[in-house]
Amino acid sequence: MTLLVILLATRPQAADNVDTHAPLGPLQYVLSPDGVSVSGTGRASAAGLPRTETVIAVLPATEVAWHRVMLPKAPAARLRQALAGLLEEQLLDEPDETHLALAPQARAGEACWVAATNRPWLAHQLNALDAAGIMIDRVVPGIAPGDAAQGHFFAVADPAGSSAADELWLSWSDSNGALCLRTSGGLARALLPASNAPTGAPGLPATGTFTATPAAAVAAERWLGGPVPVRSDAEHALANARSVWNLRQFELAGHARGLRAVRGLGRQLLGPSWRPFRLGLAVLALVHVVGLNLWAWTQQRQISQRRDAINAVLSVTHPQVRSILDAPLQMLRETELLRLSAGKAGDDDLETLLGMAAAVWPEGRPPVERIRFELGRLVLPAPGWDPAALQQLRSRLESAGGKLDSNDTELSISRPARRAVP
Numbered sequence: 001m002t003l004l005v006i007l008l009a010t011r012p013q014a015a016d017n018v019d020t021h022a023p024l025g026p027l028q029y030v031l032s033p034d035g036v037s038v039s040g041t042g043r044a045s046a047a048g049l050p051r052t053e054t055v056i057a058v059l060p061a062t063e064v065a066w067h068r069v070m071l072p073k074a075p076a077a078r079l080r081q082a083l084a085g086l087l088e089e090q091l092l093d094e095p096d097e098t099h100l101a102l103a104p105q106a107r108a109g110e111a112c113w114v115a116a117t118n119r120p121w122l123a124h125q126l127n128a129l130d131a132a133g134i135m136i137d138r139v140v141p142g143i144a145p146g147d148a149a150q151g152h153f154f155a156v157a158d159p160a161g162s163s164a165a166d167e168l169w170l171s172w173s174d175s176n177g178a179l180c181l182r183t184s185g186g187l188a189r190a191l192l193p194a195s196n197a198p199t200g201a202p203g204l205p206a207t208g209t210f211t212a213t214p215a216a217a218v219a220a221e222r223w224l225g226g227p228v229p230v231r232s233d234a235e236h237a238l239a240n241a242r243s244v245w246n247l248r249q250f251e252l253a254g255h256a257r258g259l260r261a262v263r264g265l266g267r268q269l270l271g272p273s274w275r276p277f278r279l280g281l282a283v284l285a286l287v288h289v290v291g292l293n294l295w296a297w298t299q300q301r302q303i304s305q306r307r308d309a310i311n312a313v314l315s316v317t318h319p320q321v322r323s324i325l326d327a328p329l330q331m332l333r334e335t336e337l338l339r340l341s342a343g344k345a346g347d348d349d350l351e352t353l354l355g356m357a358a359a360v361w362p363e364g365r366p367p368v369e370r371i372r373f374e375l376g377r378l379v380l381p382a383p384g385w386d387p388a389a390l391q392q393l394r395s396r397l398e399s400a401g402g403k404l405d406s407n408d409t410e411l412s413i414s415r416p417a418r419r420a421v422p
């Protein structure tokens with residue numbers, strides 16, 4: 001499962017309002033095959049970013065502010081408005097221009113962390129990526145409160161394009177919150193927890209881990225007074241991507257949530273853990289296809305054998321028939337011709353129908369006064385027949401292989417229609 005991590009741009013500090021029509025500049029990105037190791041990095045415009053299965057955007061640590069609030073018990077549709085009301089005095093931007101996001105698994109009536117950032121700038125970047133066909137699955141913060149105390153040094157370039165020690169920044173997070181500070185001056189040391197270091201040593205936390213980008217490593221070691229492990233921007237971005245946070249909430253939740261859910265399910269089904277299931281499903285489908293084709297071939301062969309047997313019977317019984325088109329029908333016609341040439345009565349002839357009527361005629365019923373024969377149908381007068389007698393006669397005729405149709409004045413005796421069965 002290839003992962004694309006996009007490092008979102010920092011909001012221009014000189015502009016009072018975000019120009020949502022301005023094109024989005026090149027963005028730094030990181031590619032990872034497993035979310036842990038780096039397989040590639042680069043910078044590209046939104047349209048030039050690689051296409052991968054999962055896309056996570058990282059919001060710079062300097063763009064997120066953190067607030068601790070008691071989550072109000074409000075309906076989901078009004079929760080964002082309730083949060084804005086609670087934080088109105090603490091927000092740097094206007095509430096309408098501030099995007100808020102709740103901590104994962106936040107519960108009403110309990111204290112939780114709320115992330116705040118500039119909504120127009122974040123929405124501008126997300127819209128530009130969506131327009132370029134890059135669907136962001138999650139937006140994670142570059143820093144977030146956590147149980148483990150962590151610090152990360154990074155250098156911010158000045159307008160001339162160089163970085164200096166006074167542009168060294170430190171992002172710090174622990175269970176009490178998260179913040180980004182310039183290391184110039186004494187504010188960073190004053191806000192960090194005091195250490196148990198010997199007298200004269202810098203007042204730094206006794207617990208916690210520190211890392212630094214390669215460009216800031218030397219200045220970080222000078223400021224910290226000790227060695228600092230180096231972590232590249234790409235490695236730091238992947239670490240942020242593993243965060244459980246997702247800032248796409250409320251008005252920035254996205255209009256394609258259902259599509260992202262389907263994509264997530266699709267990625268899960270296409271993942272390595274589901275490979276045995278996919279293989280078994282493919283084998284099962286193949287077995288079904290082969291089995292259906294084999295069954296169809298067998299049925300077709302049996303039908304062909306039966307048809308050949310019927311044709312053989314016709315050829316042997318009536319060798320004068322040279323062209324076989326419909327063997328059962330041709331067999332019936334040839335047999336009728338033989339019967340006619342031999343002078344024998346057929347099933348639909350007058351003699352056969354008269355004999356059948358005589359065999360089933362009820363006792364005590366007087367003889368009929370007249371009869372009429374119409375092409376396989378014997379018509380007799382029916383005066384004074386009650387329904388019970390008619391039903392008795394019909395049952396006897398059906399047992400003898402005949403058929404009875406009746407109305408108020410006549411009885412009609414015939415043979416049921418015969419169909420040639422292939």
